[in-house]
Amino acid sequence: MRKYIARRLLLFIPTLLGASILIFVLLRLVPGDIAEILVYQSGTEQSAVQEKQIQEIRQEFGLDRPIAVQYVVWLGNALRGDFGYSYTQRRPVSEIVAERFPRSMELAILTLVVAVVWAIPLGVVSAARQNTWVDYVVRLVSISGLSLPIFFTGVLILYGLVRFFQWLPPLEFVAFTVDPMENLKQFVWPTLAQAYYISAPITRLTRSQMLEVIRQDYIRTARAKGLGNRSVVYHHALRNSLLPVVTFLGWWGGRLLGGIVIMEIIFAIPGMGTALVQAVNYRDYPTVQALVFVMSLIFLALNLIVDLLYAWLDPRIRYA
Amino acid sequence: MPEVADRAGIALGARGREARVRLGLAPRAGALARWLAWFAVTQPLGAIGAVIVLALVVTAILAPQLAPHGAKDAAFAPYLSPSAEFPMGTDNIGRDVLSRVIWGARLSLYVGLVSVAFGITLGALWGVVAAYFGGPADSVSQRLVDMLMALPPIILALSLMAALGQSVNNVIIALALLLIPTAARTLRSVALSIKETPYVEAARASGCSHWRVIFLHVLPNTFATYVVLFTVNIAYAIVVEAALSFLGLGAPPDEPSWGGMLTAGTQAMETAPWMIFFPGLAISLTVFGLNLLGDAIRDLTDPRLRGGLG
Numbered sequence: 001m002r003k004y005i006a007r008r009l010l011l012f013i014p015t016l017l018g019a020s021i022l023i024f025v026l027l028r029l030v031p032g033d034i035a036e037i038l039v040y041q042s043g044t045e046q047s048a049v050q051e052k053q054i055q056e057i058r059q060e061f062g063l064d065r066p067i068a069v070q071y072v073v074w075l076g077n078a079l080r081g082d083f084g085y086s087y088t089q090r091r092p093v094s095e096i097v098a099e100r101f102p103r104s105m106e107l108a109i110l111t112l113v114v115a116v117v118w119a120i121p122l123g124v125v126s127a128a129r130q131n132t133w134v135d136y137v138v139r140l141v142s143i144s145g146l147s148l149p150i151f152f153t154g155v156l157i158l159y160g161l162v163r164f165f166q167w168l169p170p171l172e173f174v175a176f177t178v179d180p181m182e183n184l185k186q187f188v189w190p191t192l193a194q195a196y197y198i199s200a201p202i203t204r205l206t207r208s209q210m211l212e213v214i215r216q217d218y219i220r221t222a223r224a225k226g227l228g229n230r231s232v233v234y235h236h237a238l239r240n241s242l243l244p245v246v247t248f249l250g251w252w253g254g255r256l257l258g259g260i261v262i263m264e265i266i267f268a269i270p271g272m273g274t275a276l277v278q279a280v281n282y283r284d285y286p287t288v289q290a291l292v293f294v295m296s297l298i299f300l301a302l303n304l305i306v307d308l309l310y311a312w313l314d315p316r317i318r319y320a
Numbered sequence: 321m322p323e324v325a326d327r328a329g330i331a332l333g334a335r336g337r338e339a340r341v342r343l344g345l346a347p348r349a350g351a352l353a354r355w356l357a358w359f360a361v362t363q364p365l366g367a368i369g370a371v372i373v374l375a376l377v378v379t380a381i382l383a384p385q386l387a388p389h390g391a392k393d394a395a396f397a398p399y400l401s402p403s404a405e406f407p408m409g410t411d412n413i414g415r416d417v418l419s420r421v422i423w424g425a426r427l428s429l430y431v432g433l434v435s436v437a438f439g440i441t442l443g444a445l446w447g448v449v450a451a452y453f454g455g456p457a458d459s460v461s462q463r464l465v466d467m468l469m470a471l472p473p474i475i476l477a478l479s480l481m482a483a484l485g486q487s488v489n490n491v492i493i494a495l496a497l498l499l500i501p502t503a504a505r506t507l508r509s510v511a512l513s514i515k516e517t518p519y520v521e522a523a524r525a526s527g528c529s530h531w532r533v534i535f536l537h538v539l540p541n542t543f544a545t546y547v548v549l550f551t552v553n554i555a556y557a558i559v560v561e562a563a564l565s566f567l568g569l570g571a572p573p574d575e576p577s578w579g580g581m582l583t584a585g586t587q588a589m590e591t592a593p594w595m596i597f598f599p600g601l602a603i604s605l606t607v608f609g610l611n612l613l614g615d616a617i618r619d620l621t622d623p624r625l626r627g628g629l630g
Contacts, residue, residue, distance in 0.1 A: 152596075
């Protein structure tokens, strides 16, 4: 187990670095950089003066140096927690990240908790009563959850709220520490919309795993011993069915993060997602880099935790 | 010597051959109708999916004939509610929503098919070649896949769109790049097991070159997995395209992308809710159909893939 953990940890760092290099290089393939955007904003003709301005801005931001040098400088600073200055917001990027990070994490955690709490029992019930109306309803709900794109569900919920309850996304964001009730009110709808989407595959997976496990020999043995249905389903079958669900959660972490971007935009939550879309629009490299870096870090960490959890739960992985 | 029916089956691999027999794809012409009937009975949900997908394809192909107006014709009064003349109303700058939804089918399908074809094919080649040669090249390629997969998909797509600029073709490039690592990883694991089979060994022993073995013996046997990846990911690509356009970073706003239409709708949802309903319904129905069909194909080609990550 220790060896397995060490190996996974050793892979973690180069992968994260590689991903950051990738994003760094990608962003520098952009046809027009921030200097050009800032200078040509006014929409006037190109001129020698503007050319000079562009050169100056590039120098100020260090964009005139070779990409490799820029990356090393960036990485060195990033390791010390300094992600540079936002081009557009004129404040340290680390400040933006620190401000936005908890909001996005709150949405992610709420979504996961709600999704798991309602999806797993649904999957179990659906499998335990296979081919009854309960099963059909659950399956229909989950396949519709998979088919309704998250941005459509979000927009529909927002429409319902606006149309029937005259509710509008609040202009001011209230932190949980300031006013927990007011804060949760802002998170309820995006959480439910996303949980509906995330829970669909979890329900389906739980159901199919339960069905597979129920046919195993040891379940027959348990029944033959005279154990009741309840004990067999919850004690023997459920435990073994949840393994793939655990992996799945890590696997869908990426979609969860993507969904958070969309939910934040729809419900006007000033989290990392809204910041990212804004930064991409303005080609605010330092902000995009920092946000993508943090998101990849979360995503990789989630996968690492899931893998370790899986190895801990299933000895076959550990010793393979 | 393998028989003709079997030779066709080889393309699907050992498990695929069995599936092929069950699919009834024997080289007999009259079998098609019977097979369709059999499919509808054993996979009713899949059949519904197939009908929806067929309708989508027909709409996409016949868009110029079906759409009453052009997708970009802003020739009418804005915010007209649905009526006989405009069954889905008009949008914020006076374009017929029905026409845009119809043209949107073409755009979605085009983006979905082309990006998946590129992404899955390149990823498959990458995975199979890496698996076949193994060694340090394989390790390096695996790490590269890890790096690409370390970026959450939508986030990677967003950054790519920032780098490439907004256009339909760039959306296709971004989506293809998104799919390559997934395909590479899946096909690599399939190819690893094929590589160890006796027939590959036999091919090598009889003097086939490495590339001949890869293209004639290993690659064709990954076909079942390829087909499943292909169908499953079309729905995914269509949704991601719509999501990117929804965020204002996909197709340019005048293109009839369902996602972009939704964004325009959210800005006017109190006055013109039809601007969000119809494009949203179109995406949902499309994804629903593709999901059902994809599930059925997965069940048919490989029972072991059932209940996977779908």
